[in-house]
Amino acid sequence: MSTTTLPTSTPETPAAGPGDRLPRAASAAVVDDARIGLRANLRHIGALVRRNALQIKQDPESMFDVLLMPIIFTLLFVYVFGGSVGASLGGSRGEYVNYVIPGLMAMMGMNIAMAVGTGVNDDFRKGVMDRFRTMPIARSSVLIAKIVVEMGRMLVATAILLGMGFLLGLEIKSSVLDLFAAIGLSTVFGASLMWIFILLGLTMKTAQAVQGTAMLVLMPLQFGSSIFAPPSTMPGWLQAFTDYNPLSNLADAARSLINDQPLGHSVWMTLGWSAGITLVSMPLAVAKFRKKS
Secondary structure (H helix, E strand, C coil): CCCCCCCCCCCCCCCCCCCCCCCCCCCCCCCCHHHCCHHHHHHHHHHHHHHHHHHHHHCHHHHHHHHHHHHHHHHHHHHHHHHHHHHHCCCCHHHHHHHHHHHHHHHHHHHHHHHHHHHHHHHHHHCHHHHHHCCCCCHHHHHHHHHHHHHHHHHHHHHHHHHHHHHCCCCCCCCHHHHHHHHHHHHHHHHHHHHHHHHHHHHCCCHHHHHHHHHHHHHHHHHCCCCCCCHHHCCHHHHHHHHHCHHHHHHHHHHHHHHCCCCCCHHHHHHHHHHHHHHHHHHHHHHHHHHCC
């Protein structure tokens, strides 16, 4: 009488779940990125994007920040600061809407990028990332897939933000193409910031530490910028800081595109910051992902 032995999962070769249908060798050997072709890499990224999207579908509460944050921030800043700052801009609260909404587009990207770092840290704590590292897939594909999904979340938040802006009187004084250019610029910059927070999530021991450290960076960058108020009302030393603050460059670029104002150097500065941040932090994050125990 013969018996059939069913394959069981081990720490080295974990069993695949319904959302983890990724190709993998029987030995589950670690494969370097260089040994995987472009088509296979894209296929792995697509499978991981699907897995992350299914996780959001199974846990809709993870979208609360994306759905509620644009509404709360828009109402808060327009009705708390709109009267006084709008008057300083030579208009009323309606004038402030056209000033602050493009700035909040930059703020949305940065806050969602912070959530990526805490998510990566939490995935390592739960053992999800260890499971991926036993599969013959490019290490970068795991992180790229997470960024692709977060970029989608960012676009949803931006759409809600603009919807709130239109309800409160936002006017597109340029063209629809300029509006899409502002959205694209915010998305590109937000994606570059995600690599920094992924690196932070891989470095810190807990998600709370990631969030606490991120807030120490976010608060000065957000409030020491042109997002909420014109820098001309700030002290001279703070004006010098806002000139080099990448969030100011992004806010000014989006504001100029939406309000049909001269672009100056803000667009190129934003693209330069995005490229520089990605080129530095992406290889560091992938290397840390490979080595993290």
